[in-house]
Amino acid sequence: MEQEKRGQWGSNFGFLMAAIGSAVGLGNIWGFPYKMGANGGFAFLVVYLFLVVFVGFAIMLGELALGRKTGMGVVGTYKTLSKKFAWVGWIGFLSGFFILSFYSVLGGYTLRYSLGFILELLSSGTGFGGMGSGEFFGSLIVSGGTNLLYHAIFMSLTISIVMGGISGGIERFTKVAMPALFIMLLIVIIRSLTLEGSMVGVEFMLAPNFSAFSEIGFMRVLKTAAGQMFFSLSLGMGCMITYGSYLSKHENLEKNAMIIPIADSIFAICAGLAVMPAVGAFMYQGVEGISFGQGPGLLFVTLHQVFSVGMGGFVGNLFGFLFYFLVFIAAITSAISLLEVCAAFFIDRRVEKGLDPDRKKLTIVVGFIVFLVGVLVCLDGLGSGVAGGAAIDPPGVMFGMKDIRVAFGSWLDFYDMIAEGIFMPLGAILMSVLIGWVLGTNVVKEEVELTPDVQLKAYKFWEICFKFIVPIGMCFVLMGQLDDFFGLGIF
Numbered sequence: 021m022e023q024e025k026r027g028q029w030g031s032n033f034g035f036l037m038a039a040i041g042s043a044v045g046l047g048n049i050w051g052f053p054y055k056m057g058a059n060g061g062f063a064f065l066v067v068y069l070f071l072v073v074f075v076g077f078a079i080m081l082g083e084l085a086l087g088r089k090t091g092m093g094v095v096g097t098y099k100t101l102s103k104k105f106a107w108v109g110w111i112g113f114l115s116g117f118f119i120l121s122f123y124s125v126l127g128g129y130t131l132r133y134s135l136g137f138i139l140e141l142l143s144s145g146t147g148f149g150g151m152g153s154g155e156f157f158g159s160l161i162v163s164g165g166t167n168l169l170y171h172a173i174f175m176s177l178t179i180s181i182v183m184g185g186i187s188g189g190i191e192r193f194t195k196v197a198m199p200a201l202f203i204m205l206l207i208v209i210i211r212s213l214t215l216e217g218s219m220v221g222v223e224f225m226l227a228p229n230f231s232a233f234s235e236i237g238f239m240r241v242l243k244t245a246a247g248q249m250f251f252s253l254s255l256g257m258g259c260m261i262t263y264g265s266y267l268s269k270h271e272n273l274e275k276n277a278m279i280i281p282i283a284d285s286i287f288a289i290c291a292g293l294a295v296m297p298a299v300g301a302f303m304y305q306g307v308e309g310i311s312f313g314q315g316p317g318l319l320f321v322t323l324h325q326v327f328s329v330g331m332g333g334f335v336g337n338l339f340g341f342l343f344y345f346l347v348f349i350a351a352i353t354s355a356i357s358l359l360e361v362c363a364a365f366f367i368d369r370r371v372e373k374g375l376d377p378d379r380k381k382l383t384i385v386v387g388f389i390v391f392l393v394g395v396l397v398c399l400d401g402l403g404s405g406v407a408g409g410a411a412i413d414p415p416g417v418m419f420g421m422k423d424i425r426v427a428f429g430s431w432l433d434f435y436d437m438i439a440e441g442i443f444m445p446l447g448a449i450l451m452s453v454l455i456g457w458v459l460g461t462n463v464v465k466e467e468v469e470l471t472p473d474v475q476l477k478a479y480k481f482w483e484i485c486f487k488f489i490v491p492i493g494m495c496f497v498l499m500g501q502l503d504d505f506f507g508l509g510i511f
């Protein structure tokens with residue numbers, strides 16, 4: 021009865037599309053290529069895949085199993101399982117909240133760029149105000165009003181999908197969006213690979229080369245890959261707990277827990293193959309302002325340059341639109357999952373009390389609060405700008421909280437530091453300790469084996485992961501994040 025009120029996935033395929041949709045996002049299309057670019061290409065890829073297998077699989081299985089076991093969102097799940105661990109649910113909930121508030125602003129940028137390329141298609145010079153890529157991005161991030169508008173549109177779209185419920189909203193959307201996303205990505209990959217000089221990029225990604233380990237340092241590469249891995253897989257804040265809670269006992273958890281990370285990694289590699297060869301090609305052709313290791317500016321500055329100057333003309337605008345629209349789709353299917361984590365908490369509470377869940381109203385209210393929190397991100401010009409170019413003067417003091425912002429560069433960095441830097445690695449450590457040492461790996465086994473004719477195949481492997489590899493690996497991530505955010509110089 022309770023499950024009926026909360027909603028359920030209509031099919032395993034639908035669940036997979038939603039979960040893969042959550043995992044595949046800005047992390048894959050933006051974070052992965054630029055981090056790979058800055059961390060030695062191939063060497064980074066190898067370390068990344070290694071981490072997916074030994075850390076990612078287990079956290080995924082753990083989250084899905086705990087969620088399906090309790091049939092509740094992240095707060096309800098931890099509360100039900102252990103009084104002592106109840107607060108872990110709260111840090112998951114808060115992480116979702118903070119991540120979504122800046123994720124939506126960035127999602128709004130992808131909309132702005134999609135629209136920009138469409139306008140350029142119609143009439144040259146109208147989409148980006150005749151500005152170059154660096155200049156345009158610099159002006160966009162300090163345009164508070166524009167940012168607010170696109171943030172509002174992005175959040176409204178996210179809310180409208182989540183309002184529709186699990187199968188009627190999230191599943192219905194992602195079942196169409198994810199295959200479409202994949203096809204769009206393939207088209208961009210083909211275009212990218214057929215550019216003159218594209219092999220420079222392919223080689224950078226795929227030719228065995230471990231010089232980064234000595235040049236950048238193995239620990240640094242490992243730290244970056246580990247942080248990227250768990251963000252990209254949507255782990256550590258109970259997103260997969262929440263999605264798992266809508267899964268029927270008939271579906272094979274162990275199999276699903278492997279399919280999602282594998283699909284996410286394939287998407288990340290594909291995104292690399294869409295981006296790196298194009299960057300390589302125009303680097304090779306000597307187009308100004310294009311190189312692999314340009315950091316966070318890759319998505320909005322380098323790639324804009326690739327489409328508008330490198331490819332140029334009608335084809336450039338067309339592929340520019342296709343590419344940024346694809347990134348928008350990837351971002352919104354992730355944003356949906358973040359909002360669902362937050363909304364599920366309130367829905368669960370009402371269902372527990374025997375009330376009607378009132379999903380529509382709750383989703384709107386929660387989404388609106390997230391929007392408000394994101395307003396700060398819209399208005400501070402991202403600190404000094406992630407474009408890596410000229411310093412951009414942030415507008416005046418905001419609500420007297422200048423110090424916090426100045427200390428962390430920007431509100432985005434501050435929210436990111438709380439969520440990705442501290443709460444999420446901590447959440448993942450505690451989840452694995454809960455499973456490995458408090459409840460015992462048997463909880464996972466029992467939950468998996470509730471499915472008729474299914475046995476947990478790799479029990480020993482999972483046990484070692486939950487007890488040792490995940491907690492140690494995630495402590496390492498936590499240290500790496502703190503090191504990054506506070507510049508401790510540990511690595």
Ligand code: TRP
Nearest residue numbers: 043045046047048252254259354
């Ligand atoms: N995984 C998404 C990305 O790669 C972002 C995301 C969605 C996320 N839900 C999450 C990250 C939950 C951490 C936790 O962009």
